[in-house]
Amino acid sequence: xxxxxxxxxxxxxxxxxxxxxxxxxxxxxxxxxxxxxxxxxxxxxxxxxxxxxxxxxxxxxxxxxxxxxxxxxxxxxxxxxxxxxxxxxxxxxxxxxxxxxxxxxxxxxxxxxxxxxxxxxxxxxxxxxxxxxxxxxxxxxxxxxxxxxxxxxxxxxxxxxxxxxxxxxxxxxxxxxxxxxxxxxxxxxxxxxxxxxxxxxxxxxxxxxxxxxxxxxxxxxxxxxxxxxxxxxxxxxxxxxxxxxxxxxxxxxxxxxxxxxxxxxxxxxxxxxxxxxxxxxxxxxxxxxxxxxxxxxxxxxxxxxxxxxxxxxxxxxxxxxxxxxxxxxxxx
Ligand SMILES: NC(=O)c1ccc[n+]([C@@H]2O[C@H](COP(=O)([O-])OP(=O)(O)OC[C@H]3O[C@@H](n4cnc5c(N)ncnc54)[C@H](OP(=O)(O)O)[C@@H]3O)[C@@H](O)[C@H]2O)c1
Numbered sequence: 001x002x003x004x005x006x007x008x009x010x011x012x013x014x015x016x017x018x019x020x021x022x023x024x025x026x027x028x029x030x031x032x033x034x035x036x037x038x039x040x041x042x043x044x045x046x047x048x049x050x051x052x053x054x055x056x057x058x059x060x061x062x063x064x065x066x067x068x069x070x071x072x073x074x075x076x077x078x079x080x081x082x083x084x085x086x087x088x089x090x091x092x093x094x095x096x097x098x099x100x101x102x103x104x105x106x107x108x109x110x111x112x113x114x115x116x117x118x119x120x121x122x123x124x125x126x127x128x129x130x131x132x133x134x135x136x137x138x139x140x141x142x143x144x145x146x147x148x149x150x151x152x153x154x155x156x157x158x159x160x161x162x163x164x165x166x167x168x169x170x171x172x173x174x175x176x177x178x179x180x181x182x183x184x185x186x187x188x189x190x191x192x193x194x195x196x197x198x199x200x201x202x203x204x205x206x207x208x209x210x211x212x213x214x215x216x217x218x219x220x221x222x223x224x225x226x227x228x229x230x231x232x233x234x235x236x237x238x239x240x241x242x243x244x245x246x247x248x249x250x251x252x253x254x255x256x257x258x259x260x261x262x263x264x265x266x267x268x269x270x271x272x273x274x275x276x277x278x279x280x281x282x283x284x285x286x287x288x289x290x291x292x293x294x295x296x297x298x299x300x301x302x303x304x305x306x307x308x309x310x311x312x313x314x315x316x317x318x319x320x321x322x323x324x325x326x327x328x329x330x331x332x
Contacts, residue, residue, distance in 0.1 A: 151220025
Protein backbone atom coordinates (compact mmCIF):
# COMPACT_ATOMS: atom_id res chain seq x y z
CA UNK A 1 0.00 0.00 0.00
CA UNK A 2 1.09 3.59 -0.57
CA UNK A 3 -0.21 7.12 -0.06
CA UNK A 4 -1.79 9.15 -2.87
CA UNK A 5 -3.19 12.70 -2.98
CA UNK A 6 -6.25 13.23 -5.14
CA UNK A 7 -8.23 16.25 -6.25
CA UNK A 8 -11.37 15.91 -4.13
CA UNK A 9 -13.21 18.99 -5.44
CA UNK A 10 -12.49 21.87 -7.81
CA UNK A 11 -11.33 25.02 -5.95
CA UNK A 12 -13.50 28.11 -6.16
CA UNK A 13 -11.20 31.07 -5.61
CA UNK A 14 -8.04 30.36 -3.63
CA UNK A 15 -7.45 26.57 -3.28
CA UNK A 16 -8.04 25.17 0.21
CA UNK A 17 -6.77 22.02 1.96
CA UNK A 18 -10.29 20.55 1.68
CA UNK A 19 -9.93 20.44 -2.14
CA UNK A 20 -7.42 17.61 -1.68
CA UNK A 21 -7.58 14.20 -0.03
CA UNK A 22 -4.89 11.76 0.96
CA UNK A 23 -5.74 8.08 0.64
CA UNK A 24 -4.08 4.66 0.68
CA UNK A 25 -3.96 2.60 -2.50
CA UNK A 26 -2.40 -0.67 -3.68
CA UNK A 27 0.47 -0.73 -6.18
CA UNK A 28 0.08 -2.80 -9.38
CA UNK A 29 2.58 -5.44 -10.53
CA UNK A 30 5.35 -4.28 -12.83
CA UNK A 31 4.92 -5.05 -16.56
CA UNK A 32 7.17 -4.52 -19.60
CA UNK A 33 8.12 -0.89 -20.24
CA UNK A 34 7.29 0.17 -16.68
CA UNK A 35 9.28 1.18 -13.61
CA UNK A 36 8.51 1.17 -9.91
CA UNK A 37 9.52 4.49 -8.36
CA UNK A 38 9.83 5.97 -4.90
CA UNK A 39 9.10 9.70 -4.99
CA UNK A 40 11.97 11.96 -3.91
CA UNK A 41 11.06 15.62 -4.65
CA UNK A 42 7.88 17.14 -6.06
CA UNK A 43 7.51 20.48 -7.80
CA UNK A 44 4.44 22.60 -7.08
CA UNK A 45 3.70 25.08 -9.88
CA UNK A 46 1.12 27.84 -10.40
CA UNK A 47 -0.08 26.35 -13.74
CA UNK A 48 -1.49 23.40 -11.76
CA UNK A 49 -4.23 25.74 -10.50
CA UNK A 50 -5.52 25.90 -14.09
CA UNK A 51 -5.72 22.10 -14.27
CA UNK A 52 -7.85 22.08 -11.10
CA UNK A 53 -10.56 24.00 -12.93
CA UNK A 54 -12.57 22.41 -15.75
CA UNK A 55 -12.30 25.46 -18.03
CA UNK A 56 -10.87 24.75 -21.49
CA UNK A 57 -7.12 25.41 -21.59
CA UNK A 58 -3.94 24.28 -23.32
CA UNK A 59 -3.77 21.24 -21.03
CA UNK A 60 -6.53 18.88 -19.85
CA UNK A 61 -8.04 19.38 -16.38
CA UNK A 62 -7.28 17.00 -13.49
CA UNK A 63 -10.17 14.60 -12.92
CA UNK A 64 -12.00 14.63 -9.59
CA UNK A 65 -11.01 11.58 -7.55
CA UNK A 66 -7.78 11.09 -9.52
CA UNK A 67 -4.25 11.85 -8.29
CA UNK A 68 -2.74 15.26 -8.99
CA UNK A 69 0.03 14.97 -11.62
CA UNK A 70 3.05 17.24 -11.57
CA UNK A 71 6.76 17.54 -12.13
CA UNK A 72 8.86 15.40 -9.85
CA UNK A 73 12.08 13.51 -9.29
CA UNK A 74 11.86 9.89 -8.16
CA UNK A 75 14.18 6.92 -7.70
CA UNK A 76 13.88 3.66 -9.60
CA UNK A 77 13.41 0.70 -7.22
CA UNK A 78 12.43 -1.91 -9.84
CA UNK A 79 12.59 -1.77 -13.62
CA UNK A 80 11.22 -3.61 -16.65
CA UNK A 81 12.14 -0.73 -18.96
CA UNK A 82 15.26 -0.51 -21.08
CA UNK A 83 17.60 2.31 -20.06
CA UNK A 84 16.33 2.51 -16.46
CA UNK A 85 18.14 0.68 -13.66
CA UNK A 86 17.62 0.39 -9.92
CA UNK A 87 19.01 3.46 -8.14
CA UNK A 88 18.59 5.84 -11.10
CA UNK A 89 16.90 9.16 -10.40
CA UNK A 90 14.32 10.14 -13.00
CA UNK A 91 12.53 13.37 -13.86
CA UNK A 92 9.03 13.47 -15.28
CA UNK A 93 5.35 14.12 -14.80
CA UNK A 94 4.43 11.86 -11.92
CA UNK A 95 1.35 11.36 -9.73
CA UNK A 96 1.29 12.73 -6.20
CA UNK A 97 2.10 9.29 -4.74
CA UNK A 98 4.88 8.07 -2.46
CA UNK A 99 5.39 4.89 -4.49
CA UNK A 100 4.20 4.31 -8.03
CA UNK A 101 4.38 1.99 -11.05
CA UNK A 102 4.42 4.05 -14.22
CA UNK A 103 5.33 3.89 -17.88
CA UNK A 104 8.99 4.78 -18.37
CA UNK A 105 8.26 6.59 -21.64
CA UNK A 106 8.50 10.30 -20.92
CA UNK A 107 10.86 9.85 -17.95
CA UNK A 108 14.40 11.17 -18.17
CA UNK A 109 17.34 9.92 -16.10
CA UNK A 110 19.01 12.82 -14.25
CA UNK A 111 22.47 12.96 -12.74
CA UNK A 112 22.97 14.18 -9.18
CA UNK A 113 26.66 14.72 -9.96
CA UNK A 114 25.87 17.39 -12.59
CA UNK A 115 23.48 19.37 -10.37
CA UNK A 116 21.43 18.95 -7.17
CA UNK A 117 18.26 16.97 -7.95
CA UNK A 118 16.04 19.95 -7.10
CA UNK A 119 17.69 21.99 -9.90
CA UNK A 120 16.02 19.73 -12.49
CA UNK A 121 12.68 21.06 -11.21
CA UNK A 122 13.89 24.66 -11.13
CA UNK A 123 16.70 26.45 -12.85
CA UNK A 124 17.66 23.54 -15.12
CA UNK A 125 14.07 22.42 -15.57
CA UNK A 126 10.75 23.87 -16.65
CA UNK A 127 10.96 27.24 -14.81
CA UNK A 128 14.54 27.92 -15.97
CA UNK A 129 13.66 27.08 -19.56
CA UNK A 130 10.59 29.31 -19.32
CA UNK A 131 12.76 32.24 -18.24
CA UNK A 132 15.39 31.52 -20.91
CA UNK A 133 13.11 31.20 -23.94
CA UNK A 134 10.55 33.82 -22.89
CA UNK A 135 13.13 36.48 -22.18
CA UNK A 136 15.54 35.80 -25.04
CA UNK A 137 13.20 34.68 -27.81
CA UNK A 138 10.37 37.16 -27.23
CA UNK A 139 12.02 39.83 -25.07
CA UNK A 140 15.24 40.11 -27.10
CA UNK A 141 17.03 42.14 -24.40
CA UNK A 142 19.68 44.58 -25.62
CA UNK A 143 22.58 46.01 -23.65
CA UNK A 144 21.59 49.19 -21.78
CA UNK A 145 17.84 48.53 -21.96
CA UNK A 146 15.52 48.53 -18.93
CA UNK A 147 13.83 45.21 -18.16
CA UNK A 148 11.10 44.85 -15.54
CA UNK A 149 10.08 41.45 -14.19
CA UNK A 150 7.09 40.79 -11.93
CA UNK A 151 6.92 37.72 -9.70
CA UNK A 152 10.62 38.51 -9.56
CA UNK A 153 11.60 36.41 -6.55
CA UNK A 154 9.98 33.18 -7.74
CA UNK A 155 11.23 30.18 -9.68
CA UNK A 156 11.00 31.88 -13.09
CA UNK A 157 11.54 35.50 -12.02
CA UNK A 158 14.94 35.10 -10.39
CA UNK A 159 16.27 33.49 -13.57
CA UNK A 160 14.76 36.15 -15.83
CA UNK A 161 16.36 39.00 -13.89
CA UNK A 162 19.78 37.39 -13.78
CA UNK A 163 19.79 36.57 -17.51
CA UNK A 164 18.78 40.16 -18.26
CA UNK A 165 21.77 41.29 -16.16
CA UNK A 166 24.05 38.92 -18.13
CA UNK A 167 22.75 40.68 -21.28
CA UNK A 168 23.75 44.07 -19.83
CA UNK A 169 20.29 45.37 -18.95
CA UNK A 170 19.13 47.53 -16.05
CA UNK A 171 16.81 45.19 -14.13
CA UNK A 172 13.87 46.08 -11.92
CA UNK A 173 12.12 43.32 -10.00
CA UNK A 174 8.67 43.46 -8.41
CA UNK A 175 7.83 41.13 -5.50
CA UNK A 176 5.70 41.05 -2.38
CA UNK A 177 8.01 40.69 0.60
CA UNK A 178 10.95 42.64 2.07
CA UNK A 179 13.10 39.50 2.41
CA UNK A 180 12.60 38.90 -1.31
CA UNK A 181 13.43 42.51 -2.16
CA UNK A 182 16.69 42.30 -0.19
CA UNK A 183 17.61 38.99 -1.84
CA UNK A 184 17.02 40.33 -5.37
CA UNK A 185 19.20 43.40 -4.84
CA UNK A 186 21.87 42.11 -2.46
CA UNK A 187 22.32 38.52 -3.66
CA UNK A 188 21.29 38.61 -7.32
CA UNK A 189 22.39 42.11 -8.34
CA UNK A 190 19.01 43.47 -9.48
CA UNK A 191 19.33 47.27 -9.84
CA UNK A 192 16.08 47.99 -8.02
CA UNK A 193 13.40 45.81 -6.42
CA UNK A 194 9.95 47.12 -5.49
CA UNK A 195 7.56 45.66 -2.93
CA UNK A 196 4.11 45.88 -4.50
CA UNK A 197 2.47 45.15 -1.15
CA UNK A 198 3.97 48.20 0.61
CA UNK A 199 4.31 50.72 -2.27
CA UNK A 200 1.33 53.06 -2.01
CA UNK A 201 1.67 54.14 -5.64
CA UNK A 202 3.16 51.27 -7.62
CA UNK A 203 2.97 53.12 -10.97
CA UNK A 204 4.87 56.05 -9.44
CA UNK A 205 7.44 53.70 -7.93
CA UNK A 206 7.98 51.98 -11.29
CA UNK A 207 8.32 55.37 -13.01
CA UNK A 208 10.91 56.40 -10.41
CA UNK A 209 12.86 53.17 -10.84
CA UNK A 210 12.74 53.38 -14.65
CA UNK A 211 13.69 57.00 -15.53
CA UNK A 212 14.32 55.94 -19.16
CA UNK A 213 11.06 53.97 -19.44
CA UNK A 214 10.57 50.21 -19.84
CA UNK A 215 11.96 48.34 -22.87
CA UNK A 216 11.14 44.80 -21.77
CA UNK A 217 8.48 43.56 -19.38
CA UNK A 218 8.43 39.90 -18.31
CA UNK A 219 4.94 39.48 -16.91
CA UNK A 220 4.47 36.68 -14.37
CA UNK A 221 1.52 38.12 -12.49
CA UNK A 222 -0.86 40.28 -14.59
CA UNK A 223 -3.49 42.48 -12.96
CA UNK A 224 -2.79 45.93 -11.58
CA UNK A 225 0.97 45.44 -11.37
CA UNK A 226 1.09 44.80 -15.11
CA UNK A 227 -1.26 47.69 -15.85
CA UNK A 228 1.22 49.94 -14.00
CA UNK A 229 4.29 48.61 -15.85
CA UNK A 230 2.67 48.69 -19.28
CA UNK A 231 1.76 52.36 -18.80
CA UNK A 232 5.55 53.09 -18.74
CA UNK A 233 6.67 51.24 -21.89
CA UNK A 234 8.94 52.78 -24.50
CA UNK A 235 8.64 52.73 -28.28
CA UNK A 236 9.42 49.21 -29.51
CA UNK A 237 8.98 47.61 -26.07
CA UNK A 238 8.48 43.85 -25.79
CA UNK A 239 5.92 42.52 -23.28
CA UNK A 240 6.33 38.82 -22.53
CA UNK A 241 3.18 37.25 -21.14
CA UNK A 242 4.46 34.31 -19.14
CA UNK A 243 1.94 34.04 -16.29
CA UNK A 244 -1.02 35.82 -14.73
CA UNK A 245 -1.00 34.41 -11.21
CA UNK A 246 -2.91 37.37 -9.73
CA UNK A 247 -5.89 36.28 -11.83
CA UNK A 248 -5.75 32.48 -11.41
CA UNK A 249 -8.17 32.46 -8.47
CA UNK A 250 -10.53 35.11 -9.89
CA UNK A 251 -14.19 34.19 -9.55
CA UNK A 252 -15.44 36.86 -11.96
CA UNK A 253 -14.11 38.21 -15.25
CA UNK A 254 -11.24 40.61 -14.41
CA UNK A 255 -11.36 43.96 -16.18
CA UNK A 256 -8.65 46.57 -16.53
CA UNK A 257 -7.53 49.48 -18.68
CA UNK A 258 -7.72 49.14 -22.47
CA UNK A 259 -4.04 48.75 -23.30
CA UNK A 260 -4.28 48.57 -27.10
CA UNK A 261 -3.81 52.35 -27.56
CA UNK A 262 -0.55 52.15 -25.59
CA UNK A 263 0.65 49.14 -27.62
CA UNK A 264 -0.30 50.98 -30.82
CA UNK A 265 1.28 54.33 -29.97
CA UNK A 266 4.52 52.76 -28.72
CA UNK A 267 4.71 50.19 -31.57
CA UNK A 268 5.12 47.58 -28.86
CA UNK A 269 4.97 43.79 -29.06
CA UNK A 270 2.97 41.74 -26.56
CA UNK A 271 3.24 37.98 -26.84
CA UNK A 272 2.16 35.07 -24.70
CA UNK A 273 3.90 31.70 -24.77
CA UNK A 274 3.88 28.25 -23.22
CA UNK A 275 7.33 26.82 -22.52
CA UNK A 276 6.49 23.57 -24.33
CA UNK A 277 6.36 25.62 -27.57
CA UNK A 278 10.15 25.46 -27.32
CA UNK A 279 10.43 21.71 -26.60
CA UNK A 280 12.62 21.08 -29.66
CA UNK A 281 15.11 23.66 -28.33
CA UNK A 282 15.22 22.46 -24.69
CA UNK A 283 18.74 20.99 -25.09
CA UNK A 284 20.01 24.45 -26.16
CA UNK A 285 18.33 26.10 -23.16
CA UNK A 286 19.62 23.44 -20.75
CA UNK A 287 23.20 23.86 -22.03
CA UNK A 288 23.09 27.64 -21.65
CA UNK A 289 21.54 27.55 -18.17
CA UNK A 290 23.91 24.81 -16.97
CA UNK A 291 26.84 26.85 -18.31
CA UNK A 292 25.79 29.97 -16.39
CA UNK A 293 25.13 27.93 -13.22
CA UNK A 294 28.56 26.31 -13.59
CA UNK A 295 30.32 29.66 -14.06
CA UNK A 296 28.50 31.17 -11.07
CA UNK A 297 26.66 33.77 -13.20
CA UNK A 298 23.28 32.29 -12.27
CA UNK A 299 22.41 31.73 -8.63
CA UNK A 300 19.39 29.78 -7.47
CA UNK A 301 17.49 29.03 -4.31
CA UNK A 302 14.60 26.83 -3.19
CA UNK A 303 11.94 26.98 -0.53
CA UNK A 304 11.52 23.40 0.67
CA UNK A 305 8.61 21.77 2.46
CA UNK A 306 9.31 18.37 4.02
CA UNK A 307 6.85 15.49 4.01
CA UNK A 308 4.61 14.02 1.30
CA UNK A 309 1.46 15.14 3.12
CA UNK A 310 2.64 18.77 2.85
CA UNK A 311 2.00 18.88 -0.93
CA UNK A 312 -1.41 20.65 -0.78
CA UNK A 313 -0.13 23.17 1.80
CA UNK A 314 2.94 23.89 -0.34
CA UNK A 315 0.85 24.33 -3.47
CA UNK A 316 -1.48 26.79 -1.69
CA UNK A 317 1.59 28.69 -0.39
CA UNK A 318 2.37 29.76 -3.98
CA UNK A 319 -0.69 32.01 -3.87
CA UNK A 320 0.34 33.43 -0.51
CA UNK A 321 3.83 34.34 -1.70
CA UNK A 322 5.50 32.13 0.90
CA UNK A 323 8.29 30.99 -1.44
CA UNK A 324 11.61 32.56 -2.32
CA UNK A 325 12.86 30.82 -5.47
CA UNK A 326 11.50 27.42 -6.44
CA UNK A 327 8.91 25.84 -4.17
CA UNK A 328 9.53 22.11 -3.79
CA UNK A 329 8.38 19.32 -1.51
CA UNK A 330 10.88 16.70 -0.42
CA UNK A 331 9.18 13.49 0.56
CA UNK A 332 11.60 12.90 3.48
N1 LIG B 1 4.18 30.30 -19.84
C1 LIG B 1 4.74 29.22 -19.31
O1 LIG B 1 5.06 28.25 -19.98
C2 LIG B 1 5.01 29.23 -17.84
C3 LIG B 1 5.89 28.30 -17.27
C4 LIG B 1 6.16 28.40 -15.89
C5 LIG B 1 5.52 29.37 -15.11
N2 LIG B 1 4.66 30.21 -15.72
C6 LIG B 1 4.00 31.27 -14.95
O2 LIG B 1 5.01 32.12 -14.45
C7 LIG B 1 4.61 32.67 -13.20
C8 LIG B 1 5.67 32.38 -12.16
O3 LIG B 1 5.74 30.98 -11.97
P1 LIG B 1 6.77 30.38 -10.91
O4 LIG B 1 6.76 28.91 -11.06
O5 LIG B 1 8.05 31.13 -11.01
O6 LIG B 1 6.04 30.73 -9.52
P2 LIG B 1 6.70 31.52 -8.32
O7 LIG B 1 6.94 32.92 -8.79
O8 LIG B 1 7.83 30.72 -7.78
O9 LIG B 1 5.56 31.49 -7.22
C9 LIG B 1 4.44 32.27 -7.31
C10 LIG B 1 4.68 33.71 -6.76
O10 LIG B 1 3.69 34.55 -7.31
C11 LIG B 1 3.51 35.66 -6.47
N3 LIG B 1 2.07 35.91 -6.35
C12 LIG B 1 1.12 35.10 -5.84
N4 LIG B 1 -0.08 35.69 -5.90
C13 LIG B 1 0.13 36.93 -6.42
C14 LIG B 1 -0.71 38.04 -6.73
N5 LIG B 1 -2.04 38.00 -6.49
N6 LIG B 1 -0.14 39.15 -7.26
C15 LIG B 1 1.17 39.21 -7.50
N7 LIG B 1 2.03 38.19 -7.24
C16 LIG B 1 1.51 37.08 -6.72
C17 LIG B 1 4.07 35.28 -5.09
O11 LIG B 1 5.22 36.10 -4.84
P3 LIG B 1 5.09 37.58 -4.18
O12 LIG B 1 5.63 37.47 -2.80
O13 LIG B 1 5.95 38.41 -5.07
O14 LIG B 1 3.65 37.97 -4.20
C18 LIG B 1 4.49 33.83 -5.25
O15 LIG B 1 5.64 33.52 -4.51
C19 LIG B 1 3.24 32.07 -12.88
O16 LIG B 1 2.24 32.97 -13.29
C20 LIG B 1 3.21 30.82 -13.73
O17 LIG B 1 1.91 30.43 -14.05
C21 LIG B 1 4.39 30.17 -17.04
